[in-house]
Amino acid sequence: MSDRSAAPGDLALVESLVNTLDIESGADSLDTPEGRARFGLAEGEVERARELRESLRAALLAHAGHAPHREVTPLGELLAAAPLLVTVDAHDGSARLAPAEAERPPLLSRTAAAVAQALIAGTWTRLKACEAADCHWAYYDRSPAGRGRWCSMQVCGARAKMRRYRAK
Numbered sequence: 001m002s003d004r005s006a007a008p009g010d011l012a013l014v015e016s017l018v019n020t021l022d023i024e025s026g027a028d029s030l031d032t033p034e035g036r037a038r039f040g041l042a043e044g045e046v047e048r049a050r051e052l053r054e055s056l057r058a059a060l061l062a063h064a065g066h067a068p069h070r071e072v073t074p075l076g077e078l079l080a081a082a083p084l085l086v087t088v089d090a091h092d093g094s095a096r097l098a099p100a101e102a103e104r105p106p107l108l109s110r111t112a113a114a115v116a117q118a119l120i121a122g123t124w125t126r127l128k129a130c131e132a133a134d135c136h137w138a139y140y141d142r143s144p145a146g147r148g149r150w151c152s153m154q155v156c157g158a159r160a161k162m163r164r165y166r167a168k
Helices: 011-018 033-037 043-063 075-079 107-121 153-167
Strands: 084-088 095-099 127-129 138-140
Touching: 011 043, 011 107, 011 127, 011 138, 033 043, 043 075, 043 107, 043 127, 043 138, 075 107, 084 107, 095 107
Parallel strands: none
Antiparallel strands: 084 095, 127 138
C-alpha cells in the first residue's frame, strides 16, 4: 500500500511484519510458505506471529495518536519474554542488543532487539500505522515534523480528504 521507502535498519523487520496483512483485502502473507519463510517461521508459529503483529500495529497506531484497532496483548508483555544480550564489538567497542539465541533466533527476539535498537536510535516513534481504518499499513514517517498521518498521500490521504470535502 505505501509508496514510502522502508524503515531504517532493523525497524524494516517490524514494518514488514505489520504489513503481512492487507486489511482491505484480507490477504495475509503468513498464510503462505513464502510469507512464513521471510520471517523464518514454521507453520506452528504463525498464531504467535499474528499476535505479535497486531500488538505492534496497536503500538504504531499509538505513535500516530490513535486508539488501538482492537483488543490486543500489550506489546510490552510480549517483548518481555524475549531474551536479549548486549554484544560488544571487540574492534571498536560498540555495543548492540541482540537476540540471546545466536542460531535461528525466534521472531519475537529479533523484534525485541529491533525495537530496542530503534528506541536507542530515536527512530521507534517514527514508525507509525496509517490512520485509515481500512488500511493501518505500517510506514516510517520521514516528514520533518514527524506528523505524517497516512501511509500514502495519493491513496489513503486523498480518500480521507475527499470524504472530508464531501461531508461539507
